[in-house]
Amino acid sequence: MTTARDLAIIALDVKPGLPVEQGDLSLALAGAEVLDLIEARALVVDGDRILPNAQAPTGERLLDEASAALRRQEPYESVEDWLWRRGRGLSSAYVDDLERVGLTARARGRHIPLRTGRTELVDSAARSRAEDRWATGEPVLAALASAAGIRDEPAEDAPELSGDAVAAVLAAVGGAVQELRAVRQRRAIEDAAFDNVWRGL
Template sequence: MNTARDLSIVTVEVETDRPLEQGDLSLALAGAELIDLVEAGAVVLDGDRIAPGAQPATGDRLLDEAAGSLVRTQPYESVEDWLWRRGRGLAAVYLAELEKEGLVTQARGRLLPVRTGRKALAASPERQRAEGRRASEEPVLAALTAALGIRDEPADGSFDLTDDSVVTVLTTVGDAVTELEAVRQRRTVEQAAFDNIWRGV
């Protein structure tokens, strides 16, 4: 199961109240990769530390690239450090991969066949699989999309997850996205204050 690819696919055409931040998506994709690597046996979580597992390869190019970038010396890398390091620019990497495979194209206007600059999903088995996971509210994908604000969290805040490693990753993704939003808000306030100084307000 490739959660990172599925997450990338379901976010291409998503419409939300606010634009989906690429930094948030990159963090979530790094978390999705880590969950996939845990499930493939390529890594093992020891608390919040990522240790190399017995199965080094997954057969997926981007996941194998992720596995190849693991810190392989103790005390190993924390999940939080992995998200920030591996997540840098990861949304663009996945989108480029989907475009290369023909799974994502340029959207065209309804009346005129002019490219709109937006992206559109092509009909494909991969799209069906990803949208099927989203429609069925598969817990891991549901938790990741909730962290991105694409869907609401359950009323009880639970996604029926029992794997401690998966819960650790998802919790850390949520914390990282919240931290990134706080940084953005702080920069906005600082920029507004700076602009006010120059305007003499």
């Protein structure tokens, strides 16, 4: 199992009253994939750049897809650029993958924050593992969940506990999510202003 898959499971397991923005989650999942690929020795992070190593199968379809998508020519890709490129639609891809491998089933009227009414988690070893990491407050998973809006409070000292490369990835995820939220807020303000103009005519 991977941090990315664990994060997707936790996002599906979150309380219905705490919805998760798919864009925020997609960026966090893309960051989680970088961390998983670091652990798999498929890449290293040097400063803000992703330097790929030789490809080797991880056994996880989406993670192997991520590894194959790495830019392999200098000056290589920044972590931030990777998050935006790889993150597009990634939350939906993980929901579909969880269903494909039998970790979710069709929901029956229950509100699912990640994709309303589509799937719900079934009892499985993968779910138990993700929930154990969540319950113990594992720092990297907690930091990614905080960035995605799954938990209200930030994980304490997660970057310091994790090393320079992990800290760089977590910081990039946090920055990208904040940028996306600022764009959403700006659009909401512009839409509200546009509506007010029409009401005044």
